[in-house]
Amino acid sequence: MSVSVIPRRRQVLQAGAVGLAVLATGCASVSSSAKPRVVVVGGGWGGLGAVRGLLAAGGADVTLVEPNEGFMSCPLSAHFIAGFQPASDFQRSYARIDQLGARRVRERVTGIDRAKREVVTTTQRLGYDFLVLSPGVEYMEDGIQGYAEARAQLPVGFRAFEQMAVRQQVDQFLAQGGNFVISAPKPPYRCPPAPYERAFLIAEQMKQRGTKGKIILIDANPNPMPLPIAKPILNGMKSLYAAQIEYMPEVDIRAVDMGRRQLATSAGDIPFAHANLILPMRAPAMIRQAGLGERWAAVKLPSFQSQADERVYVIGDSQGTPLPKSGHVAFGSGQQVAEAILGRITGKAAAPSAGAVDLPLGICWASVTHKEAININVTSSVAPGEAPRLKFTVDPEHNARSGAAATSWGNGMWKAMLG
Numbered sequence: 001m002s003v004s005v006i007p008r009r010r011q012v013l014q015a016g017a018v019g020l021a022v023l024a025t026g027c028a029s030v031s032s033s034a035k036p037r038v039v040v041v042g043g044g045w046g047g048l049g050a051v052r053g054l055l056a057a058g059g060a061d062v063t064l065v066e067p068n069e070g071f072m073s074c075p076l077s078a079h080f081i082a083g084f085q086p087a088s089d090f091q092r093s094y095a096r097i098d099q100l101g102a103r104r105v106r107e108r109v110t111g112i113d114r115a116k117r118e119v120v121t122t123t124q125r126l127g128y129d130f131l132v133l134s135p136g137v138e139y140m141e142d143g144i145q146g147y148a149e150a151r152a153q154l155p156v157g158f159r160a161f162e163q164m165a166v167r168q169q170v171d172q173f174l175a176q177g178g179n180f181v182i183s184a185p186k187p188p189y190r191c192p193p194a195p196y197e198r199a200f201l202i203a204e205q206m207k208q209r210g211t212k213g214k215i216i217l218i219d220a221n222p223n224p225m226p227l228p229i230a231k232p233i234l235n236g237m238k239s240l241y242a243a244q245i246e247y248m249p250e251v252d253i254r255a256v257d258m259g260r261r262q263l264a265t266s267a268g269d270i271p272f273a274h275a276n277l278i279l280p281m282r283a284p285a286m287i288r289q290a291g292l293g294e295r296w297a298a299v300k301l302p303s304f305q306s307q308a309d310e311r312v313y314v315i316g317d318s319q320g321t322p323l324p325k326s327g328h329v330a331f332g333s334g335q336q337v338a339e340a341i342l343g344r345i346t347g348k349a350a351a352p353s354a355g356a357v358d359l360p361l362g363i364c365w366a367s368v369t370h371k372e373a374i375n376i377n378v379t380s381s382v383a384p385g386e387a388p389r390l391k392f393t394v395d396p397e398h399n400a401r402s403g404a405a406a407t408s409w410g411n412g413m414w415k416a417m418l419g
């Protein structure tokens, strides 16, 4: 399936005549002497959606704050982790957004001074008129005793570039065998199908290489997540990997002992040769420290505007709505927020709708083999004063058509972000 990336939003942005005068709707006006300053924090899926939307229309002075020199995709990177594809397939340069005129600050944000409207980095303070935050997730280490001390030996690999360390572990396991523990936490966490996908592709390599040992998949949930994909995931596990994967549902990990290479769990002690513990997640500390939310940022829908500050938008996985924590949603919400900011800049912001409004589409892939995947589409809408409604459409079984569609989806998204 080929995917066109939010064409409606893009067409609207490109068609918009954006002047410099500022008549911000519903907020204090912004300096009219220069282009309004939009600072975007995080050059991942959400941040790049916002940056590309803002740059396509012009009319704003755009700064992207991102510590990494380039981009690496988490979606589809299980094919790198399991050794099917090189890392370079999932990496892209930021050169295109530099060419398009964004100022790129290669630093980490250490704080947000909302009173002064400044983002604080390791060496400077960046003033903003509008702020878009898409810093992704951080791991919650406290739930597993001993994890913090063992962090360097137990990379999670659910953030860009951490995949390299997990790949090293997988290579060792495939060569040496033994028990490889992979865990799945309780939602909400980034891309719920991803732990199962990772186990599947490593299991496929075990079969190809004749690795002696097993993957123990410890799931905090009673079924694979999200629930609409439980059946095709369990089918894939049973039909293809019964000899490679031992599935343990409803088991909590309590402690890790790296000296003895042993996990203490609600089902007893489990020895391991290698472990990839996928921890519970939350928004990065800057969200809490800036008073924008607790575990996740509190935002209004459909705008993704912070509930605490109308000049701040939080998109992607850091925001705490029931939308799936997916790159497709993050990119779409970035484009939508760019359009809203440009509307506020020009004084042409769309009036709030009295009825239900569509929210950004979610598209996820759970690869079951290197060539076959399960496609998960999530459409959603929200009506004023109501909770968002989500509708899942899921392949009944893994198939080669979705395997090929996942690859073209990835290529299309990375091109929209950085091509």
Ligand SMILES: Cc1cc2nc3c(=O)[nH]c(=O)nc-3n(C[C@H](O)[C@H](O)[C@H](O)COP(=O)(O)OP(=O)(O)OC[C@H]3O[C@@H](n4cnc5c(N)ncnc54)[C@H](O)[C@@H]3O)c2cc1C
Residues within 6 Å of the ligand: 041, 042, 043, 044, 045, 046, 047, 065, 066, 067, 068, 073, 074, 075, 076, 077, 078, 107, 108, 109, 110, 134, 135, 136, 137, 157, 158, 159, 160, 190, 191, 194, 284, 286, 315, 316, 317, 318, 325, 326, 327, 328, 329, 330, 362, 363, 364, 365, 366
């Ligand atoms: C294994 C796996 C498979 C996945 N598969 C899919 C899929 O098939 N489809 C799908 O749609 N989604 C998928 N996802 C989910 C997708 O990766 C996330 O939903 C998406 O990355 C969220 O975008 P984001 O902008 O919120 O965060 P990210 O893309 O993680 O971007 C956050 C950026 O913020 C930067 N940052 C963090 N802290 C700071 C700071 N203090 N200062 C400055 N910058 C900072 C980081 O360096 C990073 O570049 C998958 C995820 C994983 C882990």
